[in-house]
C-alpha cells in the first residue's frame with residue numbers, strides 16, 4: 001500500500017526545562033501581555049502566586065472557582081470577570097480542569113492563553129474545549145483555545161500525590177495509544193505517540209523504583225508527546241467510552257482513562273496496523289502489548305476496575321447504553337453493541 005496522509009500541524013510554542021517556570025515573565029513579555037487573568041484553583045493558588053512574582057504589575061485579576069469539566073456557571077463567571085477587568089491574556093496554572101476553564105474563556109473572547117500545566121492531562125496541546133451544561137458535557141475544536149505558549153517545568157509535578165500522578169500519566173498513555181490506531185494517524189503523530197508511550201512507561205516505573213528528577217522529565221515529556229499526537233490524530237473508541245462515563249457519572253477523569261485503557265487495547269490490538277502494534281509492544285518494553293501494559297499496572301499500582309472507582313452495577317448498565325447510543329464509533333475494529341458491553345463489563349470488574 002502506498003504511503004498517504006494529511007498532517008494538520010498545530011501552532012504553539014513549548015518551553016520545556018526544569019525551572020522553566022522562571023521564564024514565565026519573558027514569555028508574557030514576548031506576547032506583549034499587560035493585563036493577565038490568572039486561572040487556577042485554591043489548591044494551586046500558592047504556586048500561582050510564586051510563579052507570578054515578577055509579574056505583579058501585569059496581573060489584572062485571579063479566578064480560582066474552577067470545577068471539573070467546566071460547568072456552564074463557572075464558564076459564565078470566568079468570562080464575565082475577564083470582560084469586567086479588560087484582560088488581554090489568560091494565564092492558566094494547574095491540571096486539565098484549569099486549562100479547560102482558560103480554554104472556555106478564550107473560545108468566546110479570543111484571548112491568548114499562556115499555560116503552565118501541573119498534571120499530565122495534555123489538554124494544553126489540543127484545540128479541544130469542553131463545557132458541561134445540565135450534566136451533559138459538550139466538546140468542540142477551535143484554534144482559538146490552543147495556548148500560545150506552554151511552559152513545561154518537571155519540578156511542578158514533583159508534588160503530585162503518587163496516585164494522582166499514576167492515573168494522570170496513564171491518561172497521557174491513553175492519548176498516545178489511541179493516537180496510534182486512529183485512521184487519521186500520520187507518520188508524525190505515530191512517532192510522537194510511540195516515544196510518548198516509551199517515556200511514560202519509563203517515568204511510571206521510575207516513580208516506584210528510582211525517584212530522580214529524570215522520572216518527572218520523562219513523565220512531562222510523555223504528557224507533551226501524548227497531547228501533541230492526540231491533538232492531530234483525534235480521539236475514538238477509548239475516549240468515547242471514558243467521556244460517556246465521566247459525563248454521566250462524574251467519575252474521575254484520569255482514573256477512568258487508566259481503568260478502560262487495557263480493555264480498549266485488548267479489543268483493538270488485533271486490528272491495529274501490524275507495524276504500529278509491533279512498535280507499541282516494543283515501546284511498552286515486552287513481547288505482548290496488552291500483557292506488558294497489565295504488568296506495568298501491577299508494578300505501579302494503577303486503578304483497574306470501574307467498580308473500584310465507585311460505579312454501581314446499575315450505572316454500568318446505563319453507561320453501556322450511553323455508549324451504544326453513540327454507535328457507529330470510528331475505530332480500527334468494527335464496534336457493535338456486544339463489543340461495547342464486553343469492554344465495559346470487563347473494565348467493571350476485571351478477572352483476577
Ligand code: NAD
Pocket residue numbers: 041043068069070094095096097098100118119120121122123124126127128129130156157159160161164168171253254
Ligand atoms: P484536574 O485538573 O482536575 O486535576 C486532578 C487533581 O490533581 C486535582 O485534585 C488537582 O487539584 C490536583 N493537582 C493538580 N496539579 C497538582 C499539583 N501540582 N500538586 C498537587 N495536586 C495537583 O484533572 P486532570 O486529570 O489534570 O484533567 C482532567 C480534565 O481535563 C477533564 O475535564 C478532561 O476532560 C480535561 N482534558 C481535556 C483535554 C482536551 O484536549 N481538551 C485533554 C485531557 C484532559
